[in-house]
Amino acid sequence: xxxxxxxxxxxxxxxxxxxxxxxxxxxxxxxxxxxxxxxxxxxxxxxxxxxxxxxxxxxxxxxxxxxxxxxxxxxxxxxxxxxxxxxxxxxxxxxxxxxxxxxxxxxxxxxxxxxxxxxxxxxxxxxxxxxxxxxxxxxxxxxxxxxxxxxxxxxxxxxxxxxxxxxxxxxxxxxxxxxxxxxxxxxxxxxxxxxxxxxxxxxxxxxxxxxxxxxxxxxxxxxxxxxxxxxxxxxxxxxxxxxxxxxxxxxxxxxxxxxxxxxxxxxxxxxxxxxxxxxxxxxxxxxxxxxxxxxxxxxxxxxxxxx
Numbered sequence: 001x002x003x004x005x006x007x008x009x010x011x012x013x014x015x016x017x018x019x020x021x022x023x024x025x026x027x028x029x030x031x032x033x034x035x036x037x038x039x040x041x042x043x044x045x046x047x048x049x050x051x052x053x054x055x056x057x058x059x060x061x062x063x064x065x066x067x068x069x070x071x072x073x074x075x076x077x078x079x080x081x082x083x084x085x086x087x088x089x090x091x092x093x094x095x096x097x098x099x100x101x102x103x104x105x106x107x108x109x110x111x112x113x114x115x116x117x118x119x120x121x122x123x124x125x126x127x128x129x130x131x132x133x134x135x136x137x138x139x140x141x142x143x144x145x146x147x148x149x150x151x152x153x154x155x156x157x158x159x160x161x162x163x164x165x166x167x168x169x170x171x172x173x174x175x176x177x178x179x180x181x182x183x184x185x186x187x188x189x190x191x192x193x194x195x196x197x198x199x200x201x202x203x204x205x206x207x208x209x210x211x212x213x214x215x216x217x218x219x220x221x222x223x224x225x226x227x228x229x230x231x232x233x234x235x236x237x238x239x240x241x242x243x244x245x246x247x248x249x250x251x252x253x254x255x256x257x258x259x260x261x262x263x264x265x266x267x268x269x270x271x272x273x274x275x276x277x278x279x280x281x282x283x284x285x286x287x288x289x290x291x292x293x294x295x296x297x298x299x300x301x302x303x304x305x306x307x
Contacts, residue, residue, distance in 0.1 A: 004154050006161040007168075007198045014199040018139050018167045020096040020115045024059035026169050027201035030272045031262070032230030034098055034203075035255050036062035038245040039075065040082035043089070048237045050093040052252040056259050057274035060115070061089065062098045062232060066106060067244060068122050075243045080109070087113040098141060098232070104132035111136050121145050121173055121208075124156050134163025141232070143171045143205065150190055154198060170194055170202045171232065172223075174209030183211025183248070186219055188226045195227050203230035207248045213239065216250060217258045224265045233258070 017027035026032035035053050040046055040063040050061055065082030067075065078085070083099070090097045096115035101107050102123060110117060116139040123129055124145035133140045140160050144153045157168050172191050174184025186209035194202045206219035220231050235255035236242045242249050250258065263273050 004158045004198075006166070007154050007157045007200060009197065009199045016166070016199045016201065018169050018201055020060055020098075020139055024096050026203065026230050029270070030274060030276075031224065031228075031266055032060065032201075032203060033058045033259055033262075033274065034060040034062050034230065034232040035235050035259075036098075037064075037236045037242060038234050038249065039064045039067055039243055040078055040085055040099075041243055043085050045237055046085055046089045047092075049235065049252060050089050050095060052237075052256065053235075054093055054095070056256040058255075058259060059274050060096045060098055061086075061093075062118075062234075064100050064244075066100055066102045066110075068100075068102055068120055069244070083110065083113045090115070101129065101133065104128050107132045107136060111138050114138070116141050116169075119143060119156075121148075124148055125152065127159060130156060130159035131163045134160040134165045136165055137167065138165075139167040139169060140165060141169050141171055141203075143173050144175065144187075144190070146176050146184070148175070150193055150197070153190075154194070157198070157200060168200050169229075170198070170200050171205055172202065172209075172228075173205035182209065182215065184209045186210070186223075188222060191223065191226055191228050201229040202227075203232055204228045205232045207232075207234040207245070207250075211248050213248055213250050213254070216248065217254075217261065220258060221262060221265050224262050224271070225269060227269065231262075 017025050019025040035058045036049055063086055065077045067077035086097045098116040098118055099114045100118040100120050101110050117133050118141040121143045142157055160168050172187055174186045177185040191202050204223035206216045210216050210219055234249045235252055236249040239249040239251055240246055266273050
């Protein structure tokens, strides 16, 4: 795998846990569930989303404020105003927030207000941006490029780690194919391969892979079954009115129902959902698998929300 010295596993038991804050992390026994709209549209929208998801096992809130759009005439995000909304909602509800950065110039400002920086698929090989987030300490959610090989994906993560930031979470979000029925093809084989090749946590974005809300729940459950460490899913108070990616966004009620439906699958593969009370009764694939999950080393820790 070229020279992926920092990303590659040193042993089969080598697994890292990346913390967003004291109460939310990725890579351990508990699955990380991130939910929220594709785009921050208003304070009311984000408040409504945060209130609904607070009652479900959702540990982090997503929302884009800088949006890469295929058309230059499409809504590009609220920018700094959207960041202020995310920060205010994070403080009020004590929930970590995840948002995308598109250029090195945006990194310092977003790092002050968000708990995790997302590198979108179109920027996976924006090497100056990878270097910039590598110089921060905030966790980085790195999405696989539209047509990126597994090796290219791993080397993009290596860029971030080589510049000083070990807090990287990989995200499989589907790759381009000849078939237009789904937006992309969700490569769950890549999830398994990445878990074998790297020590980094791997989560799945079924929303961008499917492009159709009715496919999201089954793909999410399949992702957990194959070993993903978490999910990032688009949901919206009024999906049909979303200013971007309306077709793939779930309603808040469907989002809550989906997360609860993950519990038996998570238990079957030795994982938990936030709020589970009895972890000792989990059905585990093997004692060795459980030990390897539990031996992950926490990379960082910080409080949710900002005062």
